[in-house]
Amino acid sequence: MNDVKAITVDHLTKKFGNFTAVDNISFEVKKGEIFGFLGANGAGKTTAMRMLCGLSIPSSGNATVAGFDVYHQTEKIKKNIGYMSQKFSLYEDLTVKENIRFYAGIYGKSNEFIKNKTGVVIKDLHLEKEANKLVKSLPLGWKQKLAFSVAIFHEPEIVFLDEPTGGVDPVTRREFWNLIYEAAATGITVFVTTHYMDEAEYCNRVCIMVDGRIDAMDTPQQLKKACDAASMDEVFLKLARKALRSDT
Amino acid sequence: MRSLRFLLQKEFRQIFRNTSILRIIFLMPIIQLLVLPWAADYEMKNINITVIDHDHSPYSRQLISKITASGYFILQDYTSSYNQSLVDIEKDKSDLILEIPASFQKNLIKENESKLFVAVNAINGVKANLGGAYLISIIRNFNGNIRSKWIQFPRFNPELNINVVSSDWYNPEMNYKYFMVPGILVILVTLVGSFLASLNIVKEKEIGTIEQINVTPIKKYQFVLGKLIPFWVLGLIVLGIGLGISRLFYGIISAGNLFVIFGFAAVYLLAVLGLGLLISTYTSTQQQAMLISFFLIMIFVLLGGLYTSIDSMPHWAQMMTKVNPVTYFIEVMRMVVLKGSGFADIKNQFLIMLGFAMVLNGWAVLSYRKRY
Numbered sequence: 001m002n003d004v005k006a007i008t009v010d011h012l013t014k015k016f017g018n019f020t021a022v023d024n025i026s027f028e029v030k031k032g033e034i035f036g037f038l039g040a041n042g043a044g045k046t047t048a049m050r051m052l053c054g055l056s057i058p059s060s061g062n063a064t065v066a067g068f069d070v071y072h073q074t075e076k077i078k079k080n081i082g083y084m085s086q087k088f089s090l091y092e093d094l095t096v097k098e099n100i101r102f103y104a105g106i107y108g109k110s111n112e113f114i115k116n117k118t119g120v121v122i123k124d125l126h127l128e129k130e131a132n133k134l135v136k137s138l139p140l141g142w143k144q145k146l147a148f149s150v151a152i153f154h155e156p157e158i159v160f161l162d163e164p165t166g167g168v169d170p171v172t173r174r175e176f177w178n179l180i181y182e183a184a185a186t187g188i189t190v191f192v193t194t195h196y197m198d199e200a201e202y203c204n205r206v207c208i209m210v211d212g213r214i215d216a217m218d219t220p221q222q223l224k225k226a227c228d229a230a231s232m233d234e235v236f237l238k239l240a241r242k243a244l245r246s247d248t
Numbered sequence: 249m250r251s252l253r254f255l256l257q258k259e260f261r262q263i264f265r266n267t268s269i270l271r272i273i274f275l276m277p278i279i280q281l282l283v284l285p286w287a288a289d290y291e292m293k294n295i296n297i298t299v300i301d302h303d304h305s306p307y308s309r310q311l312i313s314k315i316t317a318s319g320y321f322i323l324q325d326y327t328s329s330y331n332q333s334l335v336d337i338e339k340d341k342s343d344l345i346l347e348i349p350a351s352f353q354k355n356l357i358k359e360n361e362s363k364l365f366v367a368v369n370a371i372n373g374v375k376a377n378l379g380g381a382y383l384i385s386i387i388r389n390f391n392g393n394i395r396s397k398w399i400q401f402p403r404f405n406p407e408l409n410i411n412v413v414s415s416d417w418y419n420p421e422m423n424y425k426y427f428m429v430p431g432i433l434v435i436l437v438t439l440v441g442s443f444l445a446s447l448n449i450v451k452e453k454e455i456g457t458i459e460q461i462n463v464t465p466i467k468k469y470q471f472v473l474g475k476l477i478p479f480w481v482l483g484l485i486v487l488g489i490g491l492g493i494s495r496l497f498y499g500i501i502s503a504g505n506l507f508v509i510f511g512f513a514a515v516y517l518l519a520v521l522g523l524g525l526l527i528s529t530y531t532s533t534q535q536q537a538m539l540i541s542f543f544l545i546m547i548f549v550l551l552g553g554l555y556t557s558i559d560s561m562p563h564w565a566q567m568m569t570k571v572n573p574v575t576y577f578i579e580v581m582r583m584v585v586l587k588g589s590g591f592a593d594i595k596n597q598f599l600i601m602l603g604f605a606m607v608l609n610g611w612a613v614l615s616y617r618k619r620y
Contacts, residue, residue, distance in 0.1 A: 055463060075465060075467075079465045083460065085456065085460060089460035091258070091262065093261075093262050093265050098261060106464050106465070
């Protein structure tokens with residue numbers, strides 16, 4: 001892993017009125033890294049991620065994504081990232097192929113690129129039979145895998161995944177993580193928020209947010225050692241128990 | 249521009265895949281145009297009349313047959329008691345009472361004058377007014393006939409007689425449908441523009457795909473255009489279907505150039521699409537969007553001169569019709585379809601509509617936030 005920074009965050013803060021959703025956080029993510037962003041509901045994970053995606057302007061602090069500033073260069077950031085949100089984000093009334101074509105098209109990919117890569121992706125996902133079926137007819141796990149493939153179809157530098165495996169069965173979650181590893185191996189930086197602590201173990205590094213602040217940040221192994229815990233689950237419980245904010 | 253092509257492709261696919269939208273787009277104009285003009289008809293026919301005849305003379309019978317032969321009145325009851333006729337009115341069987349006094353014929357011939365009594369049930373004001381007016385004109389006509397037949401003219405007519413000859417321009421048969429159908433077409437186009445477009449955008453908010461669009465490099469204006477263009481095209485198609493239907497079923501052939509209608513409709517659709525867009529930026533669920541559109545369309549229709557004449561509204565209401573885009577299109581439709589007005593005649597309305605389009609779309613784009 002080289003030392004090129006994909007994301008740098010420096011004293012980033014987001015306030016909504018009197019409420020500080022993200023409180024002065026700083027961290028860096030290296031290129032090709034799988035960076036896990038953990039925290040209870042309402043800890044500020046999604047708000048932080050939205051600022052990095054250019055969807056929300058920070059109240060103070062600095063951050064760059066793929067080398068671009070989150071205040072002034074949001075359009076450039078958007079060209080260089082992929083995003084997959086909590087909510088399922090493909091069009092259910094379009095077919096698998098049409099969804100791929102649409103998202104690739106709006107990222108400015110050429111017809112030839114789209115055509116060639118669509119074949120590869122559909123084959124990788126074993127969706128050959130479903131390629132011309134409406135997305136709404138697919139099971140949830142397949143949809144999520146497809147959504148991830150669509151999010152990285154245009155070969156972004158960084159992909160943001162906001163609780164991508166919510167409601168997905170363990171087997172499909174495992175397959176989903178295989179896709180994430182494959183993407184990381186091609187040099188895509190993966191920034192992922194999750195509730196599942198077994199998934200946290202798959203990350204190169206994790207950071208745990210409590211009440212809008214970063215409470216711990218390290219590799220899963222180091223965190224377990226520091227907290228004298230057997231699993232990430234224990235680490236998380238020990239840290240998250242300190243939270244003052246209630247579940248939103 | 250390439251992104252726009254992909255957006256348009258997606259929108260058209262989604263619209264044509266959604267059979268309920270297609271049904272609305274194609275069935276709505278057909279049903280509305282086939283049903284509404286017949287129901288929303290202001291010509292008064294079938295006015296129920298009760299005649300109290302105390303005279304039973306040839307003249308009174310002549311008068312009654314003249315009234316029933318006019319086609320406007322149905323002789324509900326023929327009685328000789330005023331009390332009986334009151335019962336008819338109270339039971340809503342009758343709208344009008346005509347009382348012919350005893351010795352009606354005798355007085356008319358001997359004394360050269362006679363009195364008739366007309367009572368009107370004014371609960372339905374329009375019906376009462378028109379019914380009364382019709383009846384009076386029939387009686388006047390009857391009066392004229394009698395005089396010319398029976399009464400010796402003096403050497404010169406003691407009363408000045410002004411004879412008014414009228415000719416009804418642009419709609420010579422005074423066919424109410426000619427007046428209604430172009431107006432209903434306007435409402436249809438308005439529905440497609442504001443209703444369907446705003447629902448479509450809000451739907452993306454509801455299912456969350458708009459978030460995904462917002463993290464892509466798509467620009468605000470591209471997304472907006474991608475939404476507006478399909479409904480702009482659909483609106484013009486609906487207008488075309490509607491004009492076809494009104495020709496087929498009502499024989500209404502536009503006196504003016506169709507290009508003028510479509511040219512104005514093109515700008516008009518921009519304005520109502522801007523309104524639809526605006527509604528979508530202020531709402532987050534399809535339900536909210538639907539209720540607001542419904543509310544606005546009700547007001548637009550009632551204050552647009554479709555059913556009621558703007559000239560007879562109070563001043564404040566007339567001011568309100570000026571900020572209603574529907575008013576202008578209804579006016580233009582009637583001018584072009586019935587009068588054959590050309591582009592030069594509707595220039596003012598055209599410019600005003602351009603203004604509407606710019607203000608509404610500008611406002612909508614400003615309030616459509618790509619980042620929130």
